[in-house]
Amino acid sequence: MDGHYCTRPHWAKSWEDIPNIKDYLHGLLKERTERFEKVRKNYDPNGMFFDNDSIRYVFYGSP
Incomplete structure (x- = not known):
């Protein structure tokens, strides 16, 4: 998944x-997950x- 289409499962x-889906989503949704976390x-x-x-x-990256 190269992020070209910003696909989500x-x-x-x-x-x-x-x-690689978890790393892909973590990068794709990083800004949104940071706002949600607050x-x-x-x-x-x-x-x-x-x-x-x-x-x-997805929210925090690798453990």
Whole structure:
């Protein structure tokens, strides 16, 4: 995925096994995820509702 078309997976489908998808999404959505994180910290400061490993990787990059 070269980012030319800014494609995104269907979040409800199985997308985690697409090669390099997590790094691709992390780069593609970085600005949006940073803004979301500022809001999320106000409503979920302990990360109670943000427990999906794949989504966390997209937001924060490699563990």
